[in-house]
Amino acid sequence: MEKRKTHCTNKRGDSKNAKYLEGTTSRLNEIHHMNARCNEIGADVESSSGSNNIKLLCGHPNSSEQIVFKVVPGFSVDKQFYNLDSSLHDKHYILRQNHQKRSILTHNKYNFTLKEWLERNTDNWCPIYRKWKVDRPTEETKKLIQCILHAVYDSHSKGIFHGFLHHPENFCIVRNHKKIKLVYLVYDNMKPKTFTNDIRQNDMLAMSNVIFEQILGGRSGKKYPEDLEDLCRLLSDDKSLRNWTVIVDHPSLWHWKIRFNYIERVWMQYRHADKILKEKMNDCLRKFRGYDWKNKIPSNTPLERIFNHNYYRSTPHELFRYIRVVRFHYMDHRIDPQTEADYLEEQFIEHKTTEVCELLLVNLHSMVCQLGIEI
Known part of the structure; x- marks a missing residue:
């Protein structure tokens, strides 16, 4: 089943969109505009999971600071709430905890999280290459890793560092015609795990952990082909920002x-x-x-x-x-x-x-x- 996550992202949209979500119009017009916006983006929740499945990642357009939202069943007329109409459930409202900041509401659909993908894909090595006595990831696995690299690169290129990439719940996978199309990042799990005090480098090391330990099955005693080892080395390099051009389209992941x-x-x-x-x-x-x-x-x-x-x-x-x-x-x-x-x-x-x-x-x-x- 296709799922949906509603979230806000930094540095996307324009000031007109921001004013659209937090204007100075009357509360009646504000609710009307918000409901119209929700209908436009198809904001609803997964039928099997309830209101907790709406996920919000929010931020001011000119700041990397995150804004925490909470989704609550019901309806509110208070100015600090946004209202969501769901076609699958009753009304919900969104509490913006630090409501002095403006934010831009966007909507993303996804098929499953990386955590769910890992539960279904425990062996991600290609049997054809095993017959030839070498370990190469399956084509789907390589595409998934490519999409993860692109998602983190897209975030880092905007000066936004995640901080919690070691949690597979924070990677949402979009599939098209049974093929992985893209991955985007959310903040479902924010339990800290510090690899280094540099948050940029922390993202790279966490991503390496996800790719080589969680997706490819662990580093212990595993000998990868040299080009895959090169990718692992690049993700651990403290010059990672300068290496993005060779990381994001690394030859070890090509068909x-x-x-x-x-x-x-x-x-x-x-x-x-x-x-x-x-x-x-x-x-x-x-x-x-x-x-x-x-x-x-x-x-x-x-x-x-x-x-x-x-x-x-x-x-x-x-x-x-x-x-x-x-x-x-x-x-x-x-x-x-x-x-x-x-x-x-x-x-x-x-x-x-x-x-x-x-x-x-x-x-x-x-x-x-x-x-x-x-x-």
Whole structure:
């Protein structure tokens, strides 16, 4: 069942909307306008949960300070109350505790909270990759984590820091056609848990806790692929605000088809770059961490035959060229369908080339973000 949360957000809406909610008109007009506004946004409560399921997150448009609201069954004519008409229940009124502040009322529908999603999804690792002896999150799990990163980024980019992101009740998930579409943040659970005194960094560490311990199943003894480990490291970095461009669209969370094609798209930008851009890209490539990547090529496979067919030096640029050639020319070489059937699958090729250098995509994406290249 689709649920609804009514909440107020900072720095959204304009002064006209704010005056709309707290004007100087007569009480009769005020109630009329509020009821009209509630009808416009479809403000109601979930039929199975009662008035306590209306959640309000409120704030002054020019302040990050939160305003606490309480939803109470009934109806009031007092100026410090807003009235809600519910199509599913009797009337409710909203008590604004610190009513000297103006706030903007908005409305969001959601399908379930992260807490409810976790109760239904206890194993979030893809069985296809497990067959290939590697841990990769399912596509739904990766989409969920992406949406969480975007929700926190959207808040932080406005200078708003949450402070309670370690509680999965504070993430509301919106689904469209059975696919996760977005996540937004609320303040359902405000029990404190301090990772650090810096509230910005506290949000990042709490988000890391939610992603790697609650969604992905715990850090104890778990060895993740290097690109996922890189995401975890970025969330723990005290320079996290400067790293948002590489965090919010991290390659470890891309669909495998996007990962497969990204190499070619960056390669074409490199091949056709002007002299200045190519030199900048070469500088970035030279700074890639050194890998003994040749020894990671699986022996007696099409990947090794492609390597032996060409001459590749032990440089990041040559690694980039080799992976690109494998992904887009592996069918040019003989593949035995009896013993090498997996190599006929693009997803398997993406997986095996990633194993040669697990951080290649992370480094390429970081270069693209740093140089502002459009891919």
